[in-house]
Amino acid sequence: MESAYVVKDGVAVVSFDNPPVNSLSAAQRKKLHEQILHAAARKDIHAIVVTGGAGPFCGGAEIREFNTPAQKLSPTMPELIEGLDRINKLLIAAIGGFAYGAGLEFAMAMHYRVSSAYAQFGLPEVKFGFLPGAGGTQRLPRLVPMEHAAPMMLSGAPVGAQQALDYGLVDALSNGDLLEDTLTYARKLIATRMTPRRTSALPVRLATAPAELFATLRADINKRTPGHKGKLYIVDCFEAATTLPFEAGREFERARFLELLATPESKALRYNFFAERQAAKIAGLAPDVRARELHQAAVIGAGTMGAGIAMCFMNAGIPVALIDAQSEGLERGMATIRAVYDAQVDKGRLTQAARERTLQLVTPTLDLAAGVCDADVIVEAVFERLDLKQQIFRELDRHARKGAILATNTSMLDIDEIAAVTQREADVIGMHFFSPAHVMRLLEVVRCAKTSDEVLVTVMQLARRLQKTAVLSRVCDGFIGNRMLQRYLQQALFLLDEGCSIEQIDGAMEKFGMAMGPFAVGDLSGLDIGWSIRKRRYVERPEMVYSRIADRICEAGRLGQKTGKGWYRYEPGSRKRLPDPDVNQILHAYRAEVGVAQRNVSDEEIVDRLMLALANEGAQILDETVAQRASDIDVVYATGYGFPITKGGPMHYANTLGLAEVLTRIRNYQQGYQGSQWQPSPLLVKLAGQGASFE
Incomplete structure (x- = not known):
């Protein structure tokens, strides 16, 4: 010794x-x-x-x-x-x-x-x-x-x-x-x-x-x-x-x-700690894969997301070109960027000298070809229109240097269809940032059918430089987070049909621990986003049923906080949610139109249905190998969707209930309103029968 x-x-x-x-x-x-x-x-x-x-x-x-x-x-x-x-x-x-x-x-x-x-x-x-x-x-x-x-x-x-x-x-x-x-x-x-x-x-x-x-x-x-x-x-x-x-x-x-x-909260927090570290690990990579060097970036689209993504690169010390097709849009994007750094100076989080150094890292331009020619990684962040994104990627294919990584920030669209218009599909990948991009930690890294291992490793390492928590997803409609969210929102709307109030549903979910209830989130992000998704799915996935009450709200010009009214109303300059009798009239008229029987629903049922909708869709995502592991899904929800980390995530939460109990409850909901929308994932059925868990 x-x-x-x-x-x-x-x-x-x-x-x-x-x-x-x-x-x-x-x-x-x-x-x-x-x-x-x-x-x-x-x-x-x-x-x-x-x-x-x-x-x-x-x-x-x-x-x-x-x-x-x-x-x-x-x-x-x-x-x-x-x-x-x-x-x-x-x-x-x-x-x-x-x-x-x-x-x-x-x-x-x-x-x-x-x-x-x-x-x-x-x-x-x-x-x-x-x-x-x-x-x-x-x-x-x-x-x-x-x-x-x-x-x-x-x-x-x-x-x-x-x-x-x-x-x-x-x-x-x-x-x-x-x-x-x-x-x-x-x-x-x-x-x-x-x-x-x-x-x-x-x-x-x-x-x-x-x-x-x-x-x-x-x-x-x-x-x-x-x-x-x-x-x-x-x-x-x-x-x-x-x-x-x-x-x-x-x-x-x-x-x-x-x-x-010994508390469940502590166990969930420790689970989440290790889940974040596990998410960075990618299975099946060749041992000799090396990341590409990244020195220069470009972001296409100077809107809210594009400006936020540009700031991610700036905060990491990476020079970035911010590109927009319109001078007004470009100036708005630059004004947004300057305002963020000005606020940090005012709050004492940044010195004036550091602000100036950081702003020197961004180069605004209207010339796409000039903006991307020297970039090692290019992130497209324009409107969620497949034809528009495909047109931009055709231009990137012509103007980006060989070996540049071409990334799209799409949250829902088929990236394989975007990659297919290029002659370099191996260099195309999804980088789905969450708004506000310079604040939110989550980054869904979406691997396309032909994305190379080298590009994948490079982007996962880039995420760390950007101080993001990266989670790998395969291509599907909505990837991990938004695909599950659609089932969550579907049940929230069905509960409105059955007699719940907007305030009750939001209140129950916030009491459970969600940062915001589903309707408050919709008002914050803009109800037109979900409306466009539903309209697309009415055509592409007619088997997925939604209550049309959300469409009625949007048809009335109520698009959320940006219009001063959505599920709630908002006074000018305030984000305080105020109940609106006009919404109750729309609800009443719709319920009468569809003839849904009204009943009293407990807060416990509200939480149960929304949580099990998440977990069941998460199980299907696992079964399809869209996500690598259940804990990755939980990281997505804990870091990007306001899920309470004291409950780990929807998959961990389902494990704590026991998967046999989860399956029993889903079978019960199949007997209720819109029961056909509850289809237990085959993986859930299998694991419940084995007495196993998602972990």
């Missing part, structure tokens, strides 16, 4: 060894525990430095081990971290890269901390539905003033090294060789006969009256994230830090950590 760590001038250097993020797995905990105890027992060692080696200090606990036997293997996380309080040699953390979660809890239990000038520190547990469970809520406010410790833990957002130094979280910064600077720091402590400074023995740093601070924190949580148990428990633990001895406070924290860890 002695050879497992290095001794330099009376200082033992113990290193993490669990790349890439040095997570505290059971094996890593055991190794650190043994080496620290061994070094602490040696008389020739006066201080122990723990370092991440060439990598980061520690990314936290090994989340995959939660709720498994490995989590309970000795030393457990609390045993490892609390054991540091019994070490009488000086303990110094040399923190490079980052210290997150249990990694930061481990560092805070040491006596001193030296940080790289570029390191990051954070306790992101709240994002996973729980709280720090190894003393973090008790130690952080003993090092960092409570006024700063509380927002740091309640947001889960990291802080930089300089801020950590200002707060008191670290004791010194290194601008050079971190390990050498930490060893120098350790020798100074030894030379001045410094004794261990145990964080557990320090007083809580609190300037504001505790009762007042904690009441304010709880009120803010209940206003912004009602009933968020993880955040409320963090405040409870902070309060315990001010009223209980350290050990009692730590036990109080641990009990709440274990309670939260």
